[in-house]
Amino acid sequence: xxxxxxxxxxxxxxxxxxxxxxxxxxxxxxxxxxxxxxxxxxxxxxxxxxxxxxxxxxxxxxxxxxxxxxxxxxxxxxxxxxxxxxxxxxxxxxxxxxxxxxxxxxxxxxxxxxxxxxxxxxxxxxxxxxxxxxxxxxxxxxxxxxxxxxxxxxxxxxxxxxxxxxxxxxxxxxxxxxxxxxxxxxxxxxxxxxxxxxxxxxxxxxxxxxxxxxxxxxxxxxxxxxxxxxxxxxxxxxxxxxxxxxxxxxxxxxxxxxxxxxxxxxxxxxxxxxxxxxxxxxxxxxxxxxxxxxxxxxxxxxxxxxxxxxxxx
Amino acid sequence: xxxxxxxxxxxxxxxxxxxxxxxxxxxxxxxxxxxxxxxxxxxxxxxxxxxxxxxxxxxxxxxxxxxxxxxxxxxxxxxxxxxxxxxxxxxxxxxxxxxxxxxxxxxxxxxxxxxxxxxxxxxxxxxxxxxxxxxxxxxxxxxxxxxxxxxxxxxxxxxxxxxxxxxxxxxxxxxxxxxxxxxxxxxxxxxxxxxxxxxxxxxxxxxxxxxxxxxxxxxxxxxxxxxxxxxxxxxxxxxxxxxxxxxxxxxxxxxxxxxxxxxxxxxxxxxxxxxxxxxxxxxxxxxxxxxxxxxxxxxxxxxxxxxxxxxxxxxxxxxxxxx
Amino acid sequence: xxxxxxxxxxxxxxxxxxxxxxxxxxxxxxxxxxxxxxxxxxxxxxxxxxxxxxxxxxxxxxxxxxxxxxxxxxxxxxxxxxxxxxxxxxxxxxxxxxxxxxxxxxxxxxxxxxxxxxxxxxxxxxxxxxxxxxxxxxxxxxxxxxxxxxxxxxxxxxxxxxxxxxxxxxxxxxxxxxxxxxxxxxxxxxxxxxxxxxxxxxxxxxxxxxxxxxxxxxxxxxxxxxxxxxxxxxxxxxxxxxxxxxxxxxxxxxxxxxxxxxxxxxxxxxxxxxxxxxxxxxxxxxxxxxxxxxxxxxxxxxxxxxxxxxxxxxxxxxxxxxxxxxxxxxxxxxxxx
Numbered sequence: 001x002x003x004x005x006x007x008x009x010x011x012x013x014x015x016x017x018x019x020x021x022x023x024x025x026x027x028x029x030x031x032x033x034x035x036x037x038x039x040x041x042x043x044x045x046x047x048x049x050x051x052x053x054x055x056x057x058x059x060x061x062x063x064x065x066x067x068x069x070x071x072x073x074x075x076x077x078x079x080x081x082x083x084x085x086x087x088x089x090x091x092x093x094x095x096x097x098x099x100x101x102x103x104x105x106x107x108x109x110x111x112x113x114x115x116x117x118x119x120x121x122x123x124x125x126x127x128x129x130x131x132x133x134x135x136x137x138x139x140x141x142x143x144x145x146x147x148x149x150x151x152x153x154x155x156x157x158x159x160x161x162x163x164x165x166x167x168x169x170x171x172x173x174x175x176x177x178x179x180x181x182x183x184x185x186x187x188x189x190x191x192x193x194x195x196x197x198x199x200x201x202x203x204x205x206x207x208x209x210x211x212x213x214x215x216x217x218x219x220x221x222x223x224x225x226x227x228x229x230x231x232x233x234x235x236x237x238x239x240x241x242x243x244x245x246x247x248x249x250x251x252x253x254x255x256x257x258x259x260x261x262x263x264x265x266x267x268x269x270x271x272x273x274x275x276x277x278x279x280x281x282x283x284x285x286x287x288x289x290x291x292x293x294x295x296x297x298x299x300x301x302x303x304x305x306x307x308x309x310x311x312x313x
Numbered sequence: 314x315x316x317x318x319x320x321x322x323x324x325x326x327x328x329x330x331x332x333x334x335x336x337x338x339x340x341x342x343x344x345x346x347x348x349x350x351x352x353x354x355x356x357x358x359x360x361x362x363x364x365x366x367x368x369x370x371x372x373x374x375x376x377x378x379x380x381x382x383x384x385x386x387x388x389x390x391x392x393x394x395x396x397x398x399x400x401x402x403x404x405x406x407x408x409x410x411x412x413x414x415x416x417x418x419x420x421x422x423x424x425x426x427x428x429x430x431x432x433x434x435x436x437x438x439x440x441x442x443x444x445x446x447x448x449x450x451x452x453x454x455x456x457x458x459x460x461x462x463x464x465x466x467x468x469x470x471x472x473x474x475x476x477x478x479x480x481x482x483x484x485x486x487x488x489x490x491x492x493x494x495x496x497x498x499x500x501x502x503x504x505x506x507x508x509x510x511x512x513x514x515x516x517x518x519x520x521x522x523x524x525x526x527x528x529x530x531x532x533x534x535x536x537x538x539x540x541x542x543x544x545x546x547x548x549x550x551x552x553x554x555x556x557x558x559x560x561x562x563x564x565x566x567x568x569x570x571x572x573x574x575x576x577x578x579x580x581x582x583x584x585x586x587x588x589x590x591x592x593x594x595x596x597x598x599x600x601x602x603x604x605x606x607x608x609x610x611x612x613x614x615x616x617x618x619x620x621x622x623x624x625x626x627x628x629x630x631x632x633x634x635x636x
Numbered sequence: 637x638x639x640x641x642x643x644x645x646x647x648x649x650x651x652x653x654x655x656x657x658x659x660x661x662x663x664x665x666x667x668x669x670x671x672x673x674x675x676x677x678x679x680x681x682x683x684x685x686x687x688x689x690x691x692x693x694x695x696x697x698x699x700x701x702x703x704x705x706x707x708x709x710x711x712x713x714x715x716x717x718x719x720x721x722x723x724x725x726x727x728x729x730x731x732x733x734x735x736x737x738x739x740x741x742x743x744x745x746x747x748x749x750x751x752x753x754x755x756x757x758x759x760x761x762x763x764x765x766x767x768x769x770x771x772x773x774x775x776x777x778x779x780x781x782x783x784x785x786x787x788x789x790x791x792x793x794x795x796x797x798x799x800x801x802x803x804x805x806x807x808x809x810x811x812x813x814x815x816x817x818x819x820x821x822x823x824x825x826x827x828x829x830x831x832x833x834x835x836x837x838x839x840x841x842x843x844x845x846x847x848x849x850x851x852x853x854x855x856x857x858x859x860x861x862x863x864x865x866x867x868x869x870x871x872x873x874x875x876x877x878x879x880x881x882x883x884x885x886x887x888x889x890x891x892x893x894x895x896x897x898x899x900x901x902x903x904x905x906x907x908x909x910x911x912x913x914x915x916x917x918x919x920x921x922x923x924x925x926x927x928x929x930x931x932x933x934x935x936x937x938x939x940x941x942x943x944x945x946x947x948x949x950x951x952x953x954x955x956x957x958x959x960x961x962x963x964x965x966x967x968x969x970x971x972x973x
Contacts (some may be wrong), residue, residue, distance in 0.1 A: 183751040187814075190712055191766045192739040205756050304369035304392045305378040307321055308339070355836040356807075466924050467698075490806035496697035496862065501920045523837060524907035526865075530915060549912040567838045568910050569869040571892055577869055579841035583806050 005111035036093075040272055046090040051083035056240060064252075064259040069275035074261040076245070077252025085245055086265055092241035093270070096157055101182045104162025104213040104222070105168055113207070114170025117180060117199060127173070134166045142225065146234035153236050168214050172207055179206045213284035220277035227270050242266040314385065315343035316517050317367070317404070322379035324359070324366050332587045336362045338541035339379070340542040343612070344485065344517045350509065351528035351535030351549065352521045353421050355564075357584050358519045359541040363407070364487045367519075368406055369396025384484065390613050401428050405483040411474035415462035421448075421473050422458030422538060428480040447476040451506060467500035472506065479510075485517045486510070492527065525568045529553060534620075537561045540584050540595035547621035555622035559600045594626070602627060607636040648824050648856045649709065654679055654718035655700070656708050660929065669897050678704040678915040680880035681718075683955075686825060691847065692788040693850075693871035693888070695864060697903075700877040706827045709858070710742050711735055723824065735810040737903050740770055743818035747830035749810035753802040763817045771823065781820050786931035790817035790846050802857035815846060825856040833863065844870050856898075864907050868892045878899050879928055879936045882955060886966030894952045896958040898941050935971070943972055 025032070045052065059079035067074040073082035115126040132237070145159045179185060186200050193202075193290075229235055229245030231250075245266040254262040324337040337359045344350045354362045365371055366447055369388060381388040383403055385606065388396050388474045415424060425444040433442055445455035451472040453465075462470060471491065478486055488507065492500035508531060510516045520532055528535050529549050536561065537548040545558040554563040566578035582599040585591055593608040594600070600607065604626070612624045626632045643846055656679040662671050665724055678700040683875040686692050694702040700742055700941035707713045709720055710910040711727060714945065727738060746752045753762055763782045767773055786794035793914045811831065818826060828847060847857055848870060861867050867874050875885040876899065884897040895901045907917040921940045926932065931940050957972035959962055 021454045021808055107964075181747050183748055184754040187744070187746060187752055188754075188765065190710065190739070190744050191769055192736045194767050197769065230931075301373050302369070302392055303376040304389060305323075305325075305376050308323060355838060374771075467925050496925070497903065497906055498697060498921055499924060501918050503721050505918075505920060524908075525837070526910040529912045530908040553911055564838060564911055567841055567880075569841075569865040570910050571865050571868050571904065571907055573869065577841040577844070579845070580838035581842075613684070 007039050022301050031279040035276040038272055038276035042090050043096060045087050046094045046097035049087045049091050053087040056080060056084040056088035064257045065293050067261055073265050076262045077248060082261055082265060086269060088240045089242045089245055090238050091225055093226055096226040097219045099157045100160035100222035104165040104218050104310060107128050108165030108168025109172050109211050112169040113176055114171040116176025138163045142229055146229055151234055151236050156229060160222050164218055165220055170212060171214055174212050174296050175207050178201055179203050180313045211289055213281050216279035220274040223270060224274055242270050316346050317344040318382040319397050322366060324362050324531040325376045325520055327374040328542050328588060336541055336587055340435055340543045342536050342546060344519055346513045346517055347511050349518045349532045351532035352519060353525060353528045353535055355523055358538040361489055364489060364521055368404055369393060402481045403430050404485040405478040406487040407474050407478045412467055414469035417462055420459050420461055425555050427521045429548035432481050434481045447479055451476045468495060468502060471503055487519045489521045518570045525564060541587055545623040551621050557617045557628050560596050560624045606632050611623050613626050647685040647688045648688050648723055650684045650721040651709060652719040652726050654703050655716045658960050669818055672717045674929050677880050677931050680723060682882055688854045688856050689851050691851055691859055691871045692873045693859045693867035694875050694877060695859055696863060696877035697925055699928050701880040702877050703829060706829060706858060706860050708899050709746060710827060730942050740821045741824045743823040744827040745814050745818055748834055752814050753810055757800050759800050759813050762813060766817060766821050774840055785816040786818040788819055795835055806842060807835050811843050828857060828859045830861055845948045879931055884968040890963055890966040896961060896973045897970050898943050
């Protein structure tokens with residue numbers, strides 16, 4: 001039953017996650033639908049790339065051939081079809097993006113959980129450590145790490161994953177601290193529930209949606225990070241990714257040849273995926289924490305209606 | 314002419330699922346100078362929404378109908394445009410939880426002065442002087458204008474919130490659950506303050522609460538609301554000693570009294586959903602005296618004696634004869 | 637097992653001279669400035685007994701220590717001094733492991749029905765959880781217990797509610813689910829912290845009636861409330877607390893109709909009556925309850941007391957039977973009665 005108070009004051013308090021919340025609120029929003037569609041499209045392309053784009057590096061036309069009916073986005077510096085290259089590149093870029101995001105989420109989530117749940121010295125130590133990691137500039141660190149530890153795919157994933165977990169840790173810690181104080185958690189503790197039950201059954205389910213939302217945002221960061229690491233020449237030379245395509249374009253002097261189709265499309269793909277992830281992640285976060293939205297602060301513009309007809313005597 | 318006259322007030326809220334919540338379904342009441350009027354009901358009855366409507370403090374998904382005459386002018390005629398000029402200057406409100414709504418980084422004095430400057434009633438030194446006076450009126454030493462909210466206790470913050478509401482010398486003060494979160498001794502102090510404000514300054518007070526005994530002790534007249542409508546309206550004496558609506562009677566019976574000896578009653582069931590059409594009397598499923606016309610015919614507010622109205626078929630001899 | 641040993645009337649919980657203090661953090665600056673270590677004197681020597689089949693109401697305003705007392709009695713907070721005896725056994729210093737099995741016999745219900753149930757758990761899971769935690773019974777036995785507890789809590793027929801989520805229930809129903817969840821373990825005492833203050837008036841009596849009924853089954857109920865009227869009508873005995881002490885205690889009838897301590901008298905006089913014709917002059921005490929950090933010397937109530945005399949600044953009165961009391965169980969801590 002929705003009372004008038006509930007209808008008006010729905011934006012006041014952070015929402016405890018209950019079943020059906022995601023489905024009813026998040027999936028309905030247009031930005032989620034658009035975002036998920038874009039991501040979905042690229043995922044499908046990436047998965048089907050062996051079928052859609054076999055032998056992507058094969059030369060199929062003249063070098064830096066402009067877009068034509070045969071090659072919709074022209075060819076690159078080696079004469080290979082840009083469209084096939086983009087589809088092939090989606091695979092690595094998305095793979096690195098998702099895997100690195102998962103690594104980050106795992107590290108950040110675990111640290112945040114431990115910090116928030118145990119508090120006290122554990123919290124202080126972990127948060128101090130997090131502070132130190134935050135301070136280190138991420139780009140130079142990634143460059144140095146990539147240069148030192150080799151350029152394999154796994155290493156790139158790990159490097160990105162180990163840099164980006166700090167925001168997640170703080171976010172999860174705050175949420176865990178807040179849920180820990182909920183009456184139903186205190187009740188379970190008073191009943192004699194052990195730590196594993198408290199965390200597993202009561203706290204984690206509340207924290208998981210936020211973690212997922214945050215992970216989606218992390219994917220955006222990770223894909224972007226992969227792109228510029230590879231662009232700087234630190235990626236695996238045998239793999240095609242969008243960053244590699246941009247790198248190659250520079251190496252092959254695409255700009256001098258006015259071959260915009262070799263540089264712009266990969267960048268646009270990265271931008272689209274990053275944008276899509278951001279849209280989905282943000283709409284999830286907003287649903288879980290309505291205070292983030294500011295709609296309720298808009299000036300009061302209630303409407304006036306004519307009086308309804310009098311009731312029957 | 315009454316200071317405040319509400320006629321056939323309706324409020325709807327647009328819900329995300331496309332439906333509308335008809336929160337206030339046509340209520341009428343009047344309040345005169347120096348009068349303390351109570352609006353009592355349980356959660357979801359629409360009382361808070363109703364007084365928010367009096368000040369035009371409704372969100373964008375709300376729509377209203379009806380008339381709210383304040384000093385003869387209809388506050389709702391053109392929405393925000395017609396409501397804004399009266400806000401704080403003629404009608405002001407102490408919100409639920411107002412004592413917790415102070416800005417922690419500004420002094421109490423500054424926060425009382427703020428509405429004065431916003432509504433162009435006073436400014437600068439003059440405004441601060443008036444703020445001191447207001448604090449004295451509500452029982453706080455005037456030189457505490459320079460103190461911050463955290464230096465006040467809960468009861469004193471509530472008084473400060475009342476002072477803030479009185480900043481522009483309104484004619485009507487709306488108080489939404491002003492004592493709900495307070496201890497009973499502090500509650501007594503605040504209620505004593507509200508009574509003296511209405512007696513000494515001619516302030517009309519509309520007290521909204523779910524706490525019947527508070528209304529019984531502080532107000533002269535009251536309206537009992539249920540499911541967005543007025544179930545009964547009259548002097549508090551008649552409401553207790555001669556209730557003409559089963560809900561009023563049952564609500565009093567469900568309120569434990571210190572020295573009472575009767576069993577404390579409870580009312581089974583729950584109020585109806587307000588996002589759909591209601592037929593008949595909304596209290597029917599929970600009423601202990603419902604009879605044949607109740608589920609289908611909506612009772613109208615009938616006068617049962619001078620100044621006492623109730624919306625119940627039991628008072629309508631014509632309908633009783635017919636069934 | 638416990639049913640056989642239960643005899644209405646014997647004390648299931650005894651508390652003697654309970655003391656609970658909270659230190660206030662001084663921070664680095666405070667420590668460097670050598671500010672004195674301040675403590676919140678939440679509970680300062682509270683003694684009472686709760687019998688089986690009885691409802692004792694701990695009544696008082698905010699800061700009086702009633703909630704702290706209730707939580708300490710269940711060892712959810714640690715006492716600084718004093719003895720807590722549960723069913724004859726001293727549990728004040730019991731290690732956490734042994735406490736766990738004892739927790740089954742002491743249950744608590746909280747004030748906020750909207751927050752005390754995990755929103756992701758269906759009613760069945762919530763009510764079953766205590767049994768699962770303590771690994772009791774088979775699946776069928778648990779199912780039967782859940783049904784029984786829900787029925788006892790007034791949610792009849794239980795099948796209607798088992799699969800619902802909290803957001804599909806009203807406040808009163810949620811509170812009943814919380815009660816059911818505390819009944820499955822067949823506890824000996826139930827602590828109810830403001831069990832109905834967040835519920836609508838029309839629903840309160842129903843929930844309180846359930847608690848009342850449970851007394852008949854031998855349960856001892858400790859109810860924390862600030863609402864004197866509720867305590868007056870539902871509790872067997874009332875203990876009035878002020879700044880960490882019990883200032884008056886006795887049967888509900890005695891305390892309400894023949895109050896001896898000036899604080900109790902003032903408190904009762906300001907409770908609004910529902911009959912508009914009963915407009916007694918309220919005895920409104922000036923100011924507010926002082927901070928429990930700085931307890932006044934002598935009688936802690938003397939700064940606000942309307943009948944204080946110079947001796948009250950020196951003497952900290954004990955709970956004893958006042959001359960005007962009609963029953964030996966009625967006691968007040970005041971040197972003037």
